[in-house]
Amino acid sequence: MTKTFKYRLEQQTAYEHSGGQMREVSVADFRVSTAMSGVSLRLAPGTLRELHWHTNASEWGYVVSGSCRTTILHPDGTTYIDNFNSGDVWYFPKGYGHSIQGMGPDECHIIQIMNNGSFTEKHTFSITDFIAQTPIELVAQNLGISIEDAQRLPKKESYFAYGQVPDDSTLDATARSATGLTSMHRYPLMAQDPKRVPGGGTERVASARLFPISTNMTGAIIEIQPGALREMHWHPNTDEWQYYISGTARMAVFLGQGELIEDQFEAGDVGYVPEGAGHYIYNNGTEVCRILVGFNHGQHETIDLTKWISSTPNDVLATNLEINREQVSQLPQRHWFIAPAALQ
Ligand code: MN
Ligand code: MN
DSSP, X not given: OOOOOEEOGGGSOOEEETTEEEEEEOTTTSXXXXXXXXXXXXXXXXXXXXXXXXXXXXXXXXXXESEEEEEEEOTTSOEEEEEEETTOEEEEOTTOEEEEEEOXXXXXXXXXXXXXXXXXXGGOEEHHHHHHHSOHHHHHHHHTOOHHHHTTSOSSOXXXXXXXXOOTTSGGGSOSSSOOOOSSSEEOGGGSOOEXXXXXXXXXXXXXXXXXXXXXXXXXXXXXXXXXXXXXXXXXXXXXXXXXXXXXXXXXXXXXXXXXXXXXXXXXXXXXXXXXXXXXEEOOSSSOEEEEEEESSSSOOOEEHHHHHHTSOXXXXXXXXXXXXXXXXXXXXXXXXXXXXXXX
């Protein structure tokens, strides 16, 4: 089979019930994505992705549309409650218990990125599964309820639970103990003033520097103008997981030894670039291409082609590229990041 760095995530069949929909992509289906995986989650107003944890992955989430509320329990017993809107980011350390609820009025669409290629959202540790598998008399003892009441609890993993949209005016929005501070887990990425490249596009980045709890992951939103090129580059210290939110692009991965694999990406597709591999993203459509990009490092490093060219001595370039001094002087003398549409 030909090696591919594209996975059509939103075209897969969803796991769905109780107003929730989940699609996921891991190394099991997307062979090149050995170090990262992802989930597309949709929650109807009131639907709860139940209390759960994962042992083997941190979770970096981006709200594509709609709004939701998360609760997260720290080992010190503090619960943090946060509300998220379109363009906001979350981070949950591995092993910490959390839940996510759609807040309406419309469906909430979330992309989750995990720093483990083997992670599967179907094999998380859910509170209902734990309770259902434990002897009933021990559940009753643990929760301080009668066996009769314990028998009314779910008999298997719920995963999604349908409920009412929580009302901020009620105590339902308050942790049952230990008042939650807010926003340790939330970063409003789209509210950030982006790096702008005239005629090229924009980039907003949430690294550990700006979002301290996200110690081992970074995420970005990049917008590329029609005809513009996120230039040839690579990342020395991280893999890259991409989700195409809107628009279309040609993205290629360069593996060395004469091998470059380019593919066409549409909204809902996932792309993957292994650590160190060269790549570029060219907007060949007529609208802005918006891409969510995740890295499995808190401070990702990047080397762009024009950064290299503009800081390399002229004689080295002339020799290496087999061109004369006049031609060398026409090459970029500064870092571009995104190359605007070609003048033709
Ligand atoms: Mn989770
Ligand atoms: Mn990149």
